[in-house]
Structures are given as C-alpha cells and as structure tokens.
Amino acid sequence: xEYFSFFLYTILFITITVPAAIVIFxxxxxxxxxxxxxxxxxxxxxxxxALLPFKMKNIFMDETNDANNKK
Numbered sequence: 001x002e003y004f005s006f007f008l009y010t011i012l013f014i015t016i017t018v019p020a021a022i023v024i025f026x027x028x029x030x031x032x033x034x035x036x037x038x039x040x041x042x043x044x045x046x047x048x049x050a051l052l053p054f055k056m057k058n059i060f061m062d063e064t065n066d067a068n069n070k071k
Contacts, residue, residue: 010050014043 018039025035 007050010046014046018043 021035021039022032025032
C-alpha cells in the first residue's frame with residue numbers, strides 16, 4: 001500500500017507542477033519549445049522514482065551462495 005500511495009503522490013505532484021510551470025513560462029513569454037523537453041524529463045524522472053523499487057536486489061549474490069559460504 002505504501003508504493004501505491006507514493007505513486008499517487010507522484011501523480012499529484014506532476015499534475016500540480018506541470019501546469020504551474022506552463023503558466024509561469026507563459027507569463028514570461030517563453031515558448032514551450034524552449035522548456036518542453038525539460039518538463040518531459042522531470043515527469044519521466046518522477047515516474048521512474050515512483051515505479052522503480054526502493055531497494056534493488058543484487059542478482060549476483062543470491063541467498064543460496066550466502067548460505068553455502070557461511071558454513
């Protein structure tokens with residue numbers, strides 16, 4: 001459930017910050033072609049942060065090798 005709530009908070013963050021950034025850049029008369037790629041990268045990084053696991057599993061050290069090495 002913790003991952004689901006973190007994902008929902010990320011979606012909420014994206015839906016608030018992207019329109020706010022667009023309004024701010026429109027106020028300063030900066031075209032979307034200038035900053036659009038950066039907004040897309042921010043959205044992609046936020047989604048990767050929400051979807052990828054918190055702790056990575058090491059595929060090179062599995063539990064069977066650890067148990068055999070401790071004996």
